[in-house]
Amino acid sequence: EVQLVETGGGLVQPGRSLKLSCVASGFTFSSYWMxxxxxxxxxxxxxxxxxxxxxxxxxxxDSVKGRFTISRDNAENTVYLQMNSLRSExxxxxxxxxxxxxxxxxFDYWGQxxxxxxxx
Amino acid sequence: xxxxxxxxxxxxxxxxxKVTITCRASSSVSYMYWYQQKSGASPKPWIYETxxxxxxxxxxxxGSGSGTSYSFTxxxxxxxxxxxxxxxxxxxxxxxFGGGTKLELK
Numbered sequence: 001e002v003q004l005v006e007t008g009g010g011l012v013q014p015g016r017s018l019k020l021s022c023v024a025s026g027f028t029f030s031s032y033w034m035x036x037x038x039x040x041x042x043x044x045x046x047x048x049x050x051x052x053x054x055x056x057x058x059x060x061x062d063s064v065k066g067r068f069t070i071s072r073d074n075a076e077n078t079v080y081l082q083m084n085s086l087r088s089e090x091x092x093x094x095x096x097x098x099x100x101x102x103x104x105x106x107f108d109y110w111g112q113x114x115x116x117x118x119x120x
Numbered sequence: 121x122x123x124x125x126x127x128x129x130x131x132x133x134x135x136x137x138k139v140t141i142t143c144r145a146s147s148s149v150s151y152m153y154w155y156q157q158k159s160g161a162s163p164k165p166w167i168y169e170t171x172x173x174x175x176x177x178x179x180x181x182x183g184s185g186s187g188t189s190y191s192f193t194x195x196x197x198x199x200x201x202x203x204x205x206x207x208x209x210x211x212x213x214x215x216x217f218g219g220g221t222k223l224e225l226k
Contacts, residue, residue, distance in 0.1 A: 045155075045163065045206055045217040061214045095162055104169045106153060106210050110162040 002026040002109045004096050009114035012086055020081040022096030022111055030054075030074040033099035035107060036081045038092035048094070049081060064090075086118045122147050124207050126218035132226040139194040141221045143185075143207035152190035153208040154183060157220075163206065167192065199225055 008020040022034070036048040049070040050059040058070050069082040079096055093113040100108025123146040133139045143152060154167040165174040167183040170190065180195045194201055202225045207218040 044219045045208075047215045047217075059213070100165070104172065105165045105174065106168075106208065106215065107155075107163075108165055110164070113162055 002098065004098065004109060004111035006094065006096055006111045006114040009094065009116045011117045011119065013120050014087060014118055016086055017082070017084045018086065018116060019083070020094055020096075020114060020116070022079045022081075024077045024079070024096075024098070027098065029077040033101075034070075034072060034079040035097045035099065036068075036070060036079075036094055037097055037107065037110075038090075038094045039113075040089075040092045043092075046092075051079065083116070086116075088118050090116065091118045092116060121214055122149060122209055122212055122216055124209060124216055124218035126205075126207055126221050128221060129219065130222040130224070132224040133194075133197040134226040135197055135199065137197045137226075139197050139201075139223060141192040141205055141207075141223075143190045143192070143218050145188045145190070145209060147212070148187045149209040149211035151209070151211065152183065152185060153210075154192050155206045155208060155217075156203045157206065158203045166205070197225070 003025045004022055006022045012018050033052050035050050038046050038048050051070045051072055055072045067085045072079045093115050095113045096111045097107035098109040125144045127142050151169045155163040156166040157163040166177055171183045182193045185191050204220045204222045206220045
């Protein structure tokens with residue numbers, strides 16, 4: 001059974017940093033791209049980052065580019081999201097998701113999500 | 121960036137009623153994907169490649185469309201279908217989602 005478990009959320013002041021982790025199990029982690037997707041309270045979904053299988057290629061939308069960094073440790077089956085220079089608009093639930101594009105589904109499994117609140 | 125516009129944003133349906141949600145893209149996309157999200161839970165894939173049902177999805181659900189206009193249909197509303205549904209495209213980067221349609225039970 002595929003499981004994705006995010007940790008590391010919490011309350012942080014504007015301008016500070018936070019690092020999220022997502023531990024994966026139930027599939028061959030090193031064979032799949034991984035993603036972070038966020039959802040502001042009461043709002044829709046926004047793709048935040050992508051990372052390829054060996055971590056050599058990463059992608060971000062303009063809203064977080066230069067502030068967020070996605071990385072992975074295939075030995076630990078973990079994907080990370082380092083978030084720097086946080087802003088109030090980064091307040092959201094952050095989900096990690098597994099790539100399912102080989103089966104035709106971009107994000108086929110999602111974690112339970114972790115809440116990040118940016119406030120003074 | 122391709123903008124996806126869903127309508128309606130909220131709706132209520134009675135058990136047995138037919139439900140249709142539309143998703144319009146600002147530019148043509150090859151496929152549309154749909155996710156279901158229940159309150160307090162993470163999204164689940166529901167329909168992929170425009171018209172294929174994800175594993176475990178009842179066949180009262182269907183999807184169709186092409187180009188810039190797509191639709192999501194429930195042939196006969198059931199209690200368990202109350203949720204928010206999001207359309208999604210990844211024909212071009214960045215991948216984007218519609219604003220969601222909250223479907224309530226009447």
